[in-house]
Amino acid sequence: MTKILTYSWLKKGIVVGVVFSASIALGMPSSLRIQIEAWSPYYSPALASVLSGTLVRWENPTATHHTVTHDGCKQGGSCLFDSGAISPSGMFELPELPPGYYPYHCTLHPIMRGVLVVTDVRDSAEI
Numbered sequence: 001m002t003k004i005l006t007y008s009w010l011k012k013g014i015v016v017g018v019v020f021s022a023s024i025a026l027g028m029p030s031s032l033r034i035q036i037e038a039w040s041p042y043y044s045p046a047l048a049s050v051l052s053g054t055l056v057r058w059e060n061p062t063a064t065h066h067t068v069t070h071d072g073c074k075q076g077g078s079c080l081f082d083s084g085a086i087s088p089s090g091m092f093e094l095p096e097l098p099p100g101y102y103p104y105h106c107t108l109h110p111i112m113r114g115v116l117v118v119t120d121v122r123d124s125a126e127i
């Protein structure tokens, strides 16, 4: 009886292990965290590349407000995202963007600049 029980647990462990390994093997992270900083590079990482469908989250641990604003918003082009003021300890989440190259900035501190690259090709996830 003990042997059967042990085997059963072992089998479950293998199944769990295989599923876990498979998700790592397939594994692009399904979310990316970008930290807002009070010093250069201000958005960390300043250049981030994600697979389309990845949730991107900017977190603001600084003591002041910041924005995450697509450069298109200030150039009169297509404004694809604008967080508005993100308060200290606040965050901004962007669930999905079409593949593309998205430079962005902070409207309150124009020196703050970052780039988000969204790709639909797994292999180019790291540029």
Ligand SMILES: [Cu+2]
Pocket: 065, 066, 067, 106, 107, 108, 109, 112
């Ligand atoms: Cu700012």
